[in-house]
Amino acid sequence: MEKFNIAVLPGDGIGPEIVAEAVRVLKAIGKKFKADFILKEAPVGGASIDAHGVPLTDEVLKLALGSDAVLLGAVGGPKWEGLDYSIRPERALLALRKELGLFANLRPARIYKVLIDASTLKPEVIEGVDLMVVRELTGGLYFGTPKGVEKLPDGTERGVNTMVYTTPEIERIAKVGFEVARKRRKKLLSVDKANVLETTELWRKVVTRMGKDYPDVELSHMYVDNCSMQLIRNPKQFDVIVTENTFGDILSDEASMLTGSIGMLPSASLGSTKNRAMYEPIHGSAPDIAGKGIANPIATILSVAMMLNYSFDMTEAASLIEKAVESVLDKGLRTADIYQPGTKKVTCREMGEAILGEMK
Numbered sequence: 051m052e053k054f055n056i057a058v059l060p061g062d063g064i065g066p067e068i069v070a071e072a073v074r075v076l077k078a079i080g081k082k083f084k085a086d087f088i089l090k091e092a093p094v095g096g097a098s099i100d101a102h103g104v105p106l107t108d109e110v111l112k113l114a115l116g117s118d119a120v121l122l123g124a125v126g127g128p129k130w131e132g133l134d135y136s137i138r139p140e141r142a143l144l145a146l147r148k149e150l151g152l153f154a155n156l157r158p159a160r161i162y163k164v165l166i167d168a169s170t171l172k173p174e175v176i177e178g179v180d181l182m183v184v185r186e187l188t189g190g191l192y193f194g195t196p197k198g199v200e201k202l203p204d205g206t207e208r209g210v211n212t213m214v215y216t217t218p219e220i221e222r223i224a225k226v227g228f229e230v231a232r233k234r235r236k237k238l239l240s241v242d243k244a245n246v247l248e249t250t251e252l253w254r255k256v257v258t259r260m261g262k263d264y265p266d267v268e269l270s271h272m273y274v275d276n277c278s279m280q281l282i283r284n285p286k287q288f289d290v291i292v293t294e295n296t297f298g299d300i301l302s303d304e305a306s307m308l309t310g311s312i313g314m315l316p317s318a319s320l321g322s323t324k325n326r327a328m329y330e331p332i333h334g335s336a337p338d339i340a341g342k343g344i345a346n347p348i349a350t351i352l353s354v355a356m357m358l359n360y361s362f363d364m365t366e367a368a369s370l371i372e373k374a375v376e377s378v379l380d381k382g383l384r385t386a387d388i389y390q391p392g393t394k395k396v397t398c399r400e401m402g403e404a405i406l407g408e409m410k
C-alpha cells in the first residue's frame with residue numbers, strides 16, 4: 051500500500067470546519083483506493099499565535115517540509131488584525147510558500163451548470179467554462195530588485211519596482227503549464243506583454259522554444275490586455291493559461307469570478323519536486339460565518355481532489371470526488387452561500403456527508 055504523509059493545517063475562522071469535511075473525504079479515498087494517508091494536524095496562523103505567539107512555529111514548518119503535501123484551510127481574522135505585520139497570521143502563508151519553494155500557483159475556474167446564475171455574466175457566455183490559470187508565484191515585479199521609494203533632491207519621490215525573469219525561472223513555470231495542459235485538453239496559452247516589456251519578450255522566446263518538446267500540446271500566445279478582455283468576452287476558448295506573477299494575480303482573480311462562487315474554488319501551489327505542494331481553497335477564513343457550521347466545504351474538498359491529481363497521480367480518485375460534487379449540486383443541495391429558492395439548504399457537515407455518500 052502506498053504511503054503519503056500529509057500536513058493538515060486548518061487555521062482560523064471557518065478553516066477547521068471546512069478542513070474537517072475535506073479530511074473525511076480524504077480518508078474515504080484512502081480506504082477505497084488502498085492508499086495509506088498519514089495525516090498530521092497542526093495549528094497555523096491565528097491559532098498558532100494564540101498557542102505559541104507566532105503564526106508558524108519551526109515545528110510546523112518542519113512538519114510541512116517533511117510531508118508529501120500540505121492541506122491548508124485559511125488564516126486570519128479580526129482578532130489578530132492589530133498585530134505587527136511581521137507576526138500577522140498571513141505571514142504563515144508567505145513563510146510556507148517561501149520555505150517550500152512554491153513557485154507555481156494553479157487556480158481552476160469551472161462553471162457548474164446548476165450554479166450558472168451565480169455568475170454576473172450571461173449564461174450563454176459562461177456555460178461550459180473549464181479553465182486553469184498557472185501563475186508564477188515567486189518572481190517578477192513582486193520580488194525583483196531594485197525596489198522601493200526614494201526621496202529626490204527636488205522634494206518629490208520616486209517609486210521603483212523591477213520586473214525580472216531568468217531563463218530557468220521561465221522554464222520551470224512553463225514546464226508546469228505544459229504538464230498541466232497534458233492532463234487536461236492539451237491547449238496552453240502563454241500570456242505576456244512582449245510588444246512592450248523586454249522581460250516578457252524573453253518569456254515568449256523561452257516558452258516557444260519549450261513548445262517543441264511538447265508536440266502534443268497546442269501552444270499559443272496572447273497579450274495580457276487582450277487576455278483580460280477575452281476572459282469576459284469568450285472564456286470558453288481557454289484551457290490552460292500560463293503567465294508571470296503580476297499578470298497571473300490579476301487574471302486568476304478575474305477568471306475565478308466568472309463562476310461567482312468563492313466557496314467552490316480550490317487551488318494548488320507547487321514547488322520543484324513532487325513533495326513540495328500546498329493545497330487550499332482560494333477564499334479566506336470568512337470570520338463573518340465562522341463557527342456557525344454553514345460554510346461551504348466544496349473548495350477545500352476540491353483542493354483534496356487537486357492533491358490527488360497533482361501530488362499523488364491518483365487521477366481516478368480525483369475525478370470520483372469531482373463527480374460526487376457535481377452530483378450533490380445536481381440533486382439541489384446548497385450551502386447558504388450558493389443557495390437559491392427551490393434548492394435545499396444544507397450545513398457544512400451535511401454537504402460533506404452528501405459528497406461522501408455520492409462517492410460510495
Ligand code: NAD
Nearest residue numbers: 124125126127312313333334335336337338339345346387
Ligand atoms: P473571505 O474569503 O474570508 O470572505 C469573503 C466573503 O465570502 C465573506 O462574506 C465570507 O463569508 C464568504 N465566504 C468565503 N468563503 C466561504 C465559504 N467557504 N463558504 C461560504 N462563504 C464563504 O475574505 P475576507 O473577508 O476578505 O477575509 C477574511 C479573513 O481571511 C482576513 O483575515 C483575510 O486576511 C483572510 N484571508 C486569508 C486567506 C488565506 O488564508 N489564504 C485568503 C484571503 C483572505
